[in-house]
Amino acid sequence: xxxxxxxxxxxxVRILVRNLxxxxxxxxxxxxxxxxxxxxxxxxxxxxxxxxxxxxVHYFELPANIGRAEIRNRMAEIxxxxxxxxxxxxxxxxxxxxxxxxxxKAKGELVVFGGRIYSMVAPRDRSKYLRWKYGSKAETIRAAxxxxxxxxxxxxxxxxxxxxxxxxxxxxxxxxxxxxxxxxFGYNLKKAGIPxxxxxxxxxxxGLEDGIDFxxxxxxxxxxxxxxxxxxxxPSDFAEEVKLLRQYKKLxxxxxxxxxxxxxxxxxxxxxxxxxSRYPSMKLFNLYKLSYLAxxxxxxxx
Numbered sequence: 001x002x003x004x005x006x007x008x009x010x011x012x013v014r015i016l017v018r019n020l021x022x023x024x025x026x027x028x029x030x031x032x033x034x035x036x037x038x039x040x041x042x043x044x045x046x047x048x049x050x051x052x053x054x055x056x057v058h059y060f061e062l063p064a065n066i067g068r069a070e071i072r073n074r075m076a077e078i079x080x081x082x083x084x085x086x087x088x089x090x091x092x093x094x095x096x097x098x099x100x101x102x103x104x105k106a107k108g109e110l111v112v113f114g115g116r117i118y119s120m121v122a123p124r125d126r127s128k129y130l131r132w133k134y135g136s137k138a139e140t141i142r143a144a145x146x147x148x149x150x151x152x153x154x155x156x157x158x159x160x161x162x163x164x165x166x167x168x169x170x171x172x173x174x175x176x177x178x179x180x181x182x183x184x185f186g187y188n189l190k191k192a193g194i195p196x197x198x199x200x201x202x203x204x205x206x207g208l209e210d211g212i213d214f215x216x217x218x219x220x221x222x223x224x225x226x227x228x229x230x231x232x233x234x235p236s237d238f239a240e241e242v243k244l245l246r247q248y249k250k251l252x253x254x255x256x257x258x259x260x261x262x263x264x265x266x267x268x269x270x271x272x273x274x275x276x277s278r279y280p281s282m283k284l285f286n287l288y289k290l291s292y293l294a295x296x297x298x299x300x301x302x
Contacts, residue, residue: 001029002103003079003163005086007071008037011207012047013089021056023099031099033057035089036075039065069171069181072156076166084166088157090207101201102160111194112160113153114201115143127210130280134214135205137282143198150196152241154186158203165194175228179221180242184228187241211276215288222293248293257294264291 004020006013017033024031033054037045039062052059058078062071076084083106085099094117095101105112118135139155146153169188175181189196209217225242232238239245251257271288274281 001081002027002031002083002085002099002106003081004031004033004099005072005075005079005084006033006035006089007068007075008035008040008044008048008089009065010040010044011090012044014047014051016089016091016093017051017054017057019093020099021054023093023096024056027099027103029103030081031056032079032081034075034078035059036071036078037061038067038071039063067173067176068156068178069175070173072171073173076163076170079163082163083160084163085160086156086158087203088205088207090205091157091203092206094204095201098201098203101199105160105197105199106162109162109165109194110160110197111162111165111189112197112199113146113155114158114160114199114203115141115146116155116157116205117202118205123208125208125210126278127212127276128208129278130211130275130285131208131214133280133282134285135208139205140202143200146198150198151186151190152243153198154182154189154196156182156185157205158201168192169194172228174231175224177220177224178217180224180228183225183242187238190241211272211280215272215275218289219292222289223296225293226296244289244293247290248297251290251294252297257298260291260294261298263287264295 013035017035020033033056035048035051035057037048037060045061049059051057072086085102102112102114117140118132122129123132141153169185169192171181172184225245229235229238229245239249251260271284274284275288
């Protein structure tokens, strides 16, 4: 009845999968755990291959990296049960009834997002402060708040979807680099009129990147956002779903846009230095994202 789908890339998922397997055995319904490795380093493949010995686990390896969107589509094609539970491999289960909470919702055609949280304790590694602080401030949102803007709050890190719906709303495989494949997926759910249910059944995000990697991925995500926006039949409608695009729309064509471009060019290195410090400023991070959007937007308009 339940296919648990976990894309794997350079992370040891053994604890996560064994925990899920224990919970799965207690469900009293058929389940499977599908692991698809997206061309990880040999070290991680060697560790995670152990999981193929579990009866419920199907472990596969890809010869080349295909990215966050296509890998999820492939896993859905492999899955044999009518409900698909997608989750990120760099996660930790905090509730013993995590799977049961989702199973209780598995009725008819639906999409359910359980949420994401972060440790309340700051990481010892100072280089990971930015990712931890941003996640704690921007991504840790309870269901009662998420439901106010249900599609804007969607993330691919932890959600249940009926296979019948997924066959209609798949991930856009043109998105090969990091970022916003979930934004587009949520927007497509909204356009199709598919209800998105929010519950408090979070996973803990434990795979924190260092500041330099997260800043690079943030820029990649903004570049993806521009590409996605240009492909939409109604760009203005899509922009309303994304806070960063709504902010930029208000400034575009004004002196403030030009000021943002100058800020990125002149102060980029100084802002990045702060973001990689022990006390990263979220205000500076938001300014950095907005200024980078203005910068690449102006270059593409030249």
